[in-house]
Amino acid sequence: MTMPYYVAPEQVMKDRAEYAQKGIARGRALVAAIFDQGILIVAENASRTLHKISEIYDRVAFAGVGKYNEFDQLRVAGIRHADTRGYAYSREDVDARSLANLYAQYLGQVFTHEMKPLEVEILVAELGATENDHRLYHIAYDGTVVDEERHSVLGGEADVIAGRLLQAYRPGWSLGEALRACVSCLAGPERQLGPSDLEVGLLSSGNGRRAFRRVAGEELSGLLAG
Amino acid sequence: MSLHLFGAVDDPGPSFAELWRRVRPGTPLPAGESLPGDVRHATTILALRYAEGVVMAGDRRATEGVSIAHRSLEKVFPADRHSAVAIAGAAGPALEMVRLFQTQLEHYEKVEGALLSLEGKANQLSQMVRSHLPMAMQGLAVVPLFAGWDLRRQLGRIFTYDVTGGRYEEADFHATGSGGRDAKTTIKLGYREGLARGEAVELAVRALYEAADEDAATGGPDPLRGIYPIVATVGADGFTRVPEEELAERFRAVLARRERAGGTTGGDLT
Numbered sequence: 001m002t003m004p005y006y007v008a009p010e011q012v013m014k015d016r017a018e019y020a021q022k023g024i025a026r027g028r029a030l031v032a033a034i035f036d037q038g039i040l041i042v043a044e045n046a047s048r049t050l051h052k053i054s055e056i057y058d059r060v061a062f063a064g065v066g067k068y069n070e071f072d073q074l075r076v077a078g079i080r081h082a083d084t085r086g087y088a089y090s091r092e093d094v095d096a097r098s099l100a101n102l103y104a105q106y107l108g109q110v111f112t113h114e115m116k117p118l119e120v121e122i123l124v125a126e127l128g129a130t131e132n133d134h135r136l137y138h139i140a141y142d143g144t145v146v147d148e149e150r151h152s153v154l155g156g157e158a159d160v161i162a163g164r165l166l167q168a169y170r171p172g173w174s175l176g177e178a179l180r181a182c183v184s185c186l187a188g189p190e191r192q193l194g195p196s197d198l199e200v201g202l203l204s205s206g207n208g209r210r211a212f213r214r215v216a217g218e219e220l221s222g223l224l225a226g
Numbered sequence: 227m228s229l230h231l232f233g234a235v236d237d238p239g240p241s242f243a244e245l246w247r248r249v250r251p252g253t254p255l256p257a258g259e260s261l262p263g264d265v266r267h268a269t270t271i272l273a274l275r276y277a278e279g280v281v282m283a284g285d286r287r288a289t290e291g292v293s294i295a296h297r298s299l300e301k302v303f304p305a306d307r308h309s310a311v312a313i314a315g316a317a318g319p320a321l322e323m324v325r326l327f328q329t330q331l332e333h334y335e336k337v338e339g340a341l342l343s344l345e346g347k348a349n350q351l352s353q354m355v356r357s358h359l360p361m362a363m364q365g366l367a368v369v370p371l372f373a374g375w376d377l378r379r380q381l382g383r384i385f386t387y388d389v390t391g392g393r394y395e396e397a398d399f400h401a402t403g404s405g406g407r408d409a410k411t412t413i414k415l416g417y418r419e420g421l422a423r424g425e426a427v428e429l430a431v432r433a434l435y436e437a438a439d440e441d442a443a444t445g446g447p448d449p450l451r452g453i454y455p456i457v458a459t460v461g462a463d464g465f466t467r468v469p470e471e472e473l474a475e476r477f478r479a480v481l482a483r484r485e486r487a488g489g490t491t492g493g494d495l496t
Contacts, residue, residue, distance in 0.1 A: 055336050073231065079336045080230040080245055087246065087329050102229045210332075 016117045020141035023119030024066045029155035031165060031186055032063065032123055034134050035178035038204035038211065039125045042182040045199040053201035055212035057082035057094045059127040061203050065155035066120035066141070074103060074122060096126030100137035100145055108143025117141050121154045127203040127211045131172075161185050175202070176223045179215075183224065195220045242333035243326060243354070264291035265366060268301050268320060270437045270444040271312035272401035272409045273373040273384045274417065276426035279461030280373040280382035282310045283430040285405070285438060286453050287445030288317050297445065302456040304465040306331040309347055309374025310458055314403030316366040323354055323368055330354075344376040348385040348393055356391025369402055375460050382460065405437030405444035412436040412492070423459060427468055430457055431476045436492055447477045
C-alpha cells in the first residue's frame with residue numbers, strides 16, 4: 001500500500017487559489033458603477049441568452065463572472081433565498097447583505113473543503129433609498145467579501161480595468177456618461193466594444209417596485225453613441 | 227437560513243410552490259372537521275373584455291356571518307405585469323393564495339429569464355386551487371378569477387375556476403361570489419363586442435352596484451367614507467388601477483341613470 005504524499009496546507013490553499021484565479025481570468029470582465037439614478041452593471045458578453053447579470057429581487061441584482069454553470073447555480077440559489085425570505089417575512093426584509101453573507105459562507109466552505117473551488121466571482125448589488133445607501137458586495141471565489149464604495153470590477157484583468165475606472169469615475173454622472181466610461185474601461189485603449197459585445201443591466205428607482213431592467217437594442221446603441 | 231442548493235435530480239426548478247414545500251414543510255390540516263364559528267368571506271368579483279384588454283373589478287366588503295368584518299378589503303390584485311387575479315370565498319386562504327401566486331409568477335420569470343404564457347399562468351393558479359381542495363371541503367372554499375393580456379395572441383382573456391381546480395376560459399365576461407349572479411346578469415344585458423375602455427369600466431361599476439343592491443354581502447360605493455370598488459384594466463401596456471376619482475364619477479353617472487328611471491330600476495340598458 002502506498003502512503004499519500006504529505007502536502008502542506010499552505011500549498012493546498014495556494015494551488016486551489018491559483019486554479020480558481022486561472023479559471024476566472026479566462027473569462028471576460030464585468031464592471032458595476034453607481035450613477036445619478038442608481039447602479040449600472042456592464043459585462044462583456046457576446047451571448048444574448050446566457051446572462052451574467054440578473055434580477056434577484058425588487059432592489060437586488062446579481063452579476064457573476066467565471067464558469068457559467070457555477071455562477072448560474074448561485075444566481076438561482078439567490079433568487080430562491082430572496083423569494084422564500086420575502087414570502088416568509090415581507091418584501092422589505094429582503095436585503096443584499098444577508099444574501100452576500102450566504103454566498104460568502106458557501107464559497108468559503110467549498111474553497112476549503114471541496115476538491116475543486118468554484119471558479120467564479122460574484123457581485124450582489126442593492127439599490128438604496130439615497131445614493132449613499134447603494135450597496136455593492138463583491139464576493140471572491142474563496143468567500144472573501146468586499147463592500148465596495150462607488151464601483152466594482154470582476155473577472156479577468158480586474159486590476160487594470162479598476163485602475164482605468166478609478167481615473168474615469170465622476171460622482172453623480174448620468175447613465176449615458178457612466179455607460180460610455182464603463183465600456184471604454186472594459187475595452188481598454190486597443191479595443192472597441194459595440195452593443196453586440198455587451199450585456200447591460202441597471203437598478204434604478206425609476207423602474208417601480210422591481211428596480212432591475214436590462215438595457216439592450218436601440219436604447220443601448222443610442223446611449224453608447226451619446 | 228441557508229443557501230437553497232439542490233442536486234440535478236431533486237431540483238424544484240422554477241416552481242416556487244415546490245421550493246416552498248421543500249424548505250418549509252407546513253403544518254398538516256386537521257382532517258374531516260369543519261371550523262367552529264364564522265370565517266371572513268370576500269364576495270363579488272367580475273371581469274369583462276373590452277376592445278383593448280380586460281376590466282376586472284371587485285367590491286370591498288368582507289363578511290363574518292351576518293356582520294361586516296371589513297369595509298375596504300381589496301380583492302383585485304396584479305398577478306404580474308400583464309395579468310390580474312381577483313378572489314371570492316374565504317378571505318384568509320384566498321389572500322394567501324394570491325401572495326403565493328404572485329410570488330410564483332415572479333419566481334418563474336426570474337429563474338427562467340422568460341415569462342410564462344397566459345395559459346401557463348392560468349394553469350398554475352388551477353393547481354393552487356386544486357391543492358386547496360382539502361380546505362375547501364372543510365368549508366373554506368376559494369374561487370379566484372384570473373384575467374390578463376395574452377402577449378402572444380394580443381388579446382385579453384378571462385379564466386374562471388371551481389373549487390376542484392377546474393379551469394374554464396370565458397368568452398367575454400364572468401362574475402362570481404355571492405353577488406356574482408346579479409353582477410353577471412347586469413353585464414350580460416349591457417355587454418357588446420368591442421366596448422371602449424370607459425364603457426367597460428362603467429359597466430363593471432354598474433354591475434357591482436346592482437349586485438350590492440340585491441346581495442347583503444356585497445358592498446356598494448361608500449362616498450361618505452370615500453370607499454369605492456377596486457377596478458383595474460389589463461391591456462398591452464399592463465395592469466392599471468382605475469383612479470378613485472374616475473370611479474366616483476362613474477358611480478355618479480350610474481346613480482343619475484337610476485334617478486332618471488325613477489330610482490327603483492337600473493334604467494336604460496345602453
